[in-house]
Amino acid sequence: MQPFTERVIGIIRSIPEGKVMTYGQVAAHAGSPRAARQVVRILHAMSAAHKLPWHRVVNARGEIAIRDGDSRTQQMLYLSGEGVEVGDEGAVDLSRYGYVPGEPEPAEFF
DNA sequence: CTCATGACAATGA
DNA sequence: CTCATTGCCATGA
Numbered sequence: 786m787q788p789f790t791e792r793v794i795g796i797i798r799s800i801p802e803g804k805v806m807t808y809g810q811v812a813a814h815a816g817s818p819r820a821a822r823q824v825v826r827i828l829h830a831m832s833a834a835h836k837l838p839w840h841r842v843v844n845a846r847g848e849i850a851i852r853d854g855d856s857r858t859q860q861m862l863y864l865s866g867e868g869v870e871v872g873d874e875g876a877v878d879l880s881r882y883g884y885v886p887g888e889p890e891p892a893e894f895f
Numbered sequence: 896c897t898c899a900t901g902a903c904a905a906t907g908a
Numbered sequence: 909c910t911c912a913t914t915g916c917c918a919t920g921a
Contacts, residue, residue: 789918808903812917821903823918829902830919839902850902857902899921907913 789815793827796886800841803868804884805877807845814886825850840864847883849875 792815800806808821815824824842832839840863844850849871851857861871869882 787918812903817917819904819916820918822901822916825902826900826919832902842902844902845904852902854902860902897921900919901917904915905913906915908911 789817789820789823790827790831792816793824794831794835794837797824797828797837797839797842798835799886800838800884802838802841803882805841805843805847805864805869805879805882806884807843807847807879808850809845810883810885811842821845838863841867841884843875843877847877847879851875 793811796811796814797806808824809818811824812818812820817823828837828839828842831837840860842850849857849860851860857875861875864871864877869877871877
């Protein structure tokens with residue numbers, strides 16, 4: 786199987802609850818920092834088959850990438866249900882919920 | 896090989 | 909804000 790797809794799938798599967806990753810990060814960890822589009826494709830194509838938490842994958846700004854459709858609302862609901870604060874525009878705080886593989890949880894902020 | 900497709904990213908108007 | 913453009917790259921026909 787293509788390392789790319791599997792890699793991406795594995796990475797996405799490893800995203801813990803209450804955390805989100807950007808397409809660029811996933812692509813970078815998969816081996817191609819500029820392959821954010823492929824991440825998108827893979828997600829769309831394999832999310833159902835592989836039960837991927839696609840809702841934990843957002844665009845570079847930490848916002849929901851979907852422009853329109855039920856999926857957008859679903860993603861917001863999923864995230865909020867996992868403890869992620871989602872804004873009205875589907876924006877999350879990457880500095881708080883951004884998942885960085887290998888990095889431990891940051892200490893208390895205050 | 897080419898061509899088309901993307902739930903993107905960055906930039907510019 | 910939206911829209912257009914360009915860059916980017918894997919995947920499938």
